[in-house]
Amino acid sequence: MRAIIVFAAVLLLAACAQQGSTPKPRGYFRIDLPEKKYQVFNEPGYPYTFEYPVYAQIVKDTLFFDEKAENPWWINIDIPQFNGKIYLSYKDIKGENSLDRLVNDAFKLTYKHTLKAESIEEEDINTENNVHGLFYEVAGNAASAKQFFVSDSTRHFLRGALYFYAPPNADSLAPLHSFLEADMWHLVKTLKWKAN
Template sequence: MKRLAAVILAGLCLSCAEDPIPKPKAFLRLDYPQANYHTVQTALPFSFEQNEIAEDIDNIKVDKSKNTFGLDIQYPEMKGTIYLTYKQVNKDNLESLIKDAQNLTQKHVVKADEIIEQPYENKLHNVFGMFYEVGGNAASQSQFYVTDSVNHFLTGSLYFYAKPNYDSIYPAAVYLKNDIKHIMETITWN
């Protein structure tokens, strides 16, 4: 009986601890440096300003069968890349190039929570296009196309080297979205 009383007394003493309190929800705080830009002169007929934290563009990919040229702007710290694709416009292909760019964005509708379209127009530099912000767990968080409607057509897409978990990549996606908009705003055709 004394043993049973000792066990009960020990149990009561040990169980009188404070109740566990769940930790409050929090978000990972990632601080990225303020963006500083420099002009990138490419071998292609356009230039733009690129964030200094991105790696310098070292080569142009050529797909002769599709007559396209590709540039990759890599952000190793954020595990992301902005893929740029340039095509020459001729009298017959502008409409199909725009449809292809729009269809590329619409492929993300399955996983996206929303797709926000933002038209872009810079009459001074003859740059017209559309910026797409893709919300949710889609593979690409931002996409765009710009053209002068006569000679040049450029598309861009942001991809991360990670599973698209929107909550996790959100800070980097917002930072790079601003870089994409800056690229669009600083494009000049040569």
């Protein structure tokens, strides 16, 4: 009887060993990225023009924290298939909006992300269209991983920030950050100021 129990136990253990499962690594959904193509934003009355992706839409920003936007030239580049948005806020350099103040405000807004950021890297922006500023890459689980500000140093100031309507997970959003960073750089390189 003992031999039968031992044989059954060995047989049971052997059967369980053969059915063992291998844990699968954690993964993220595949993201299909569209082909890079651009269109021109050149609306009358706006003090700037630039190129933006054909898979995005320009939406006029009428509210800023539930209050009326400071001026009529604030827009958002909505990217619905990625549930993301590039917020563009424009300001004239005049009066209390000195260049120093606007640059300091942009710096403060970017560095508010230091609580979640692993690092913040800055890259100079200088184009032949008199567009100068900084591009920020915020590493880690920050709410906005890509930001920039640009100016002509005398009249125009534009700030951009990329946000997704999703929890800020640097690993899962990495392909989108990389893909849309190229679009943000294209916007900056094609940006031109208009005389009003």
